[in-house]
Amino acid sequence: MSSPRHTPAFLATTATGLVFAVALLRGLAPFFEPDVWWHLRVGEHILDSHELYGPDPWARFADKPYMATQWLTEAVAAQVYRWTGLGGVLWLRTVAILAMALLVYAACRRLGGRLPAALASGAAVLGASASLNPRPQLVSFVLFALVLHAWLSTVQDLRPRWWLVPVFWLWACCHGLWMFGILLGVVTSLALVPRAVRMGTLRTHLTRSAALHAASVAVVALTPLGPRLLLAPFTVAGNAAGVAEEWAPTPVSNAFAITTVGAIVATAVCWLLRPSRRPMWQYAWLGLAVVLTLSMWRLVPLGAILTAPLLCSGLQGVLTGDREGVTRRERRGLVAGVVAAALVAALACVGPHGRTAFGYPEGMRAIDTALDHAAPHSVVMADFGVSGWLLYAHPELTPAADLRMEAYSPAYLARYLDAGNAKPGWQAFVDGVGARYALVERTSAIGDALAHERGWRTVATSAQFVLMAAPGVGE
Numbered sequence: 001m002s003s004p005r006h007t008p009a010f011l012a013t014t015a016t017g018l019v020f021a022v023a024l025l026r027g028l029a030p031f032f033e034p035d036v037w038w039h040l041r042v043g044e045h046i047l048d049s050h051e052l053y054g055p056d057p058w059a060r061f062a063d064k065p066y067m068a069t070q071w072l073t074e075a076v077a078a079q080v081y082r083w084t085g086l087g088g089v090l091w092l093r094t095v096a097i098l099a100m101a102l103l104v105y106a107a108c109r110r111l112g113g114r115l116p117a118a119l120a121s122g123a124a125v126l127g128a129s130a131s132l133n134p135r136p137q138l139v140s141f142v143l144f145a146l147v148l149h150a151w152l153s154t155v156q157d158l159r160p161r162w163w164l165v166p167v168f169w170l171w172a173c174c175h176g177l178w179m180f181g182i183l184l185g186v187v188t189s190l191a192l193v194p195r196a197v198r199m200g201t202l203r204t205h206l207t208r209s210a211a212l213h214a215a216s217v218a219v220v221a222l223t224p225l226g227p228r229l230l231l232a233p234f235t236v237a238g239n240a241a242g243v244a245e246e247w248a249p250t251p252v253s254n255a256f257a258i259t260t261v262g263a264i265v266a267t268a269v270c271w272l273l274r275p276s277r278r279p280m281w282q283y284a285w286l287g288l289a290v291v292l293t294l295s296m297w298r299l300v301p302l303g304a305i306l307t308a309p310l311l312c313s314g315l316q317g318v319l320t321g322d323r324e325g326v327t328r329r330e331r332r333g334l335v336a337g338v339v340a341a342a343l344v345a346a347l348a349c350v351g352p353h354g355r356t357a358f359g360y361p362e363g364m365r366a367i368d369t370a371l372d373h374a375a376p377h378s379v380v381m382a383d384f385g386v387s388g389w390l391l392y393a394h395p396e397l398t399p400a401a402d403l404r405m406e407a408y409s410p411a412y413l414a415r416y417l418d419a420g421n422a423k424p425g426w427q428a429f430v431d432g433v434g435a436r437y438a439l440v441e442r443t444s445a446i447g448d449a450l451a452h453e454r455g456w457r458t459v460a461t462s463a464q465f466v467l468m469a470a471p472g473v474g475e
Helices: 009-028 035-049 071-084 086-109 114-131 137-157 164-174 178-191 193-199 202-220 226-230 232-240 255-273 280-295 297-319 328-349 352-356 365-372 387-393 410-420 426-433 445-453
Strands: 379-382 435-441 457-461 465-469
Touching: 009 086, 009 114, 009 328, 035 071, 035 387, 071 086, 071 164, 086 114, 086 137, 086 297, 086 328, 086 352, 114 137, 114 255, 114 297, 137 164, 137 178, 137 297, 164 178, 164 202, 178 193, 178 202, 178 280, 178 297, 193 202, 202 226, 226 232, 255 280, 255 297, 280 297, 328 352, 365 387, 365 435, 365 457, 365 465, 379 387, 379 426, 410 426, 410 445, 426 445, 435 445, 445 465
Parallel strands: 379 435
Antiparallel strands: 435 465, 457 465
């Protein structure tokens, strides 16, 4: 039998450095994210009013009170924005991506050497890349990777990690994907049942696991929003599924989904090339990664993170090199590198780049100025995508609907979207909400219909949008 090959230290170090360089560059890259603006507006409202649930000050046509399910991340981002401007929000995004990359790499190192860990964590960062924008969901990706660590420890000794309970309390205050962290735990617990049977500890394993999962769910109900938070993700999903692309099944042509599916396939190929008796939980995780990746576009990052340690293990078997132990020097180097990257990001974010990385919407100065002269509480028939910016830049106005879809009834949202496409009944909708302005794309059906059938005039334009006013308004 040939002796194991040694992975050159320079190659492993270079590959690891590239992973965190990519994470840094992804964090500082310009982005076109419409949701960031309404998150900042909600965060500022929370800071000023200390209200998380109640009548919405901007959603006149909502049929239920608005619940700030992501209140902690929104309040933190809004406070940082008040202190530092947009650059601070960009820095938060970069730090979150670096933290995610560090946790994924550390998880990979538990199953493989430095080079396989770098390759697998790099694939995870690339697979998640499209969703790495300054939104609360970034915290979900970081915490999902942290939960992954907990269960990697449990699969070694069958002991539950009770520190997950406060983690889920924190997660529930930040974003709604906490349920997939609990799902990962349930799947892992079930996959460990055969091992518990062999060890004669089945009853203990099931009791402890059930208690951990129950406590994790219970603390979600103990957040400031109370038990209503348990059902909130389902309400959001019900309204968003037919509206937002990220809630739809993952498109097979998406490059980032292809990257994640490629990592899943590569893992399976590595397992076939070096067949061995693998623990049941690894097969369960790979199956869950497939489900997460293909079921919904917004879950692709979770699939990418979950696949990474499995891919690392598979690559380790194919490379047949020595699996280096994690040394204190490696830990210190990783932490120092991430801290240095965060400092570099801070220097970049305080400069002009921090103010220009927000690429959506662009060139709105003329429209912004024109809206300054609109009467307070005027209803604006706004394009769905730009409604978040409208909430932030002009909270004194009232959008006919906005991106916080859970506040509106499905029937109302359907009528709003049909009106935006100038489908039959659009006139009745515009009249019913009392719209006096329209902020829509230059080539939109509703803009053309308002101009030619209702005589609305153009007030201001940008490269993408046009602001229109009803006859007699502002003249």
